Amino acid sequence: MAVNAETIKLGPCKVTFDVGGTEPIVFEQTQGGVVLTYEETTRDINVDQLGTSPADAIITGRTATIAVPVVENDLEKLAAVIPGAVLVVDGTDATKKRVDVSAAKVERLFKYAKKVQLEPLDSGASADDIVTLHKAAAQTNLNYTYSYDNELITNVTFRAFEDAENGLISFGDPTATATP
Secondary structure, three states, X not given: OOOOHHHOOOOOEEEEEOOOOOOOEXXXXXXXXXXEEXXXXXXXXXXXXXXXXXXXXXXXXXXEEEEEEEOOOOHHHHHHHOOOOEEEEOOOOOOOEEEEOOOOOOOOOHHHOEEXXXXXXXXXXXXXXXXXXXXXXXXXXXXXXXXXXXXXXXXXXXXXXXXXXXXXXXXXXOOOOOOO
């Protein structure tokens, strides 16, 4: 059997949140690997005549997430990926900033969902290698270890929701259009 090395994809990627928006957030510095997860849940259809062997299975749900271990320390990006967070910029000195997060608010994620794209940075990558979550909200977990041996990693997981056209995830060139 001959191996087609062109079909083997390698390397890091960049992740863009709010693709097509007025101010997309691009994460290009990660550590530990960006992880795309697509999963289907199913329910078996059983009939008495087959005992416990299923006659068929039904897909009952689909989920997609992109886990991004961000190594960039950027307060504006942090505020953009923590739902309900507020970036405070000092009124007299614009270099003084902070991100405020309230524990008193219950936030629904869907209203924060935007288009997310994962683009491999391999020199052989093409538009066919792009993965798009049509509508995804960020969930952010911080676990900073302040030491000489560790970088500060902000773990951002983009969780996909179905968009208005029933799209969840797409693999390949986002500019491809279906023929009528």
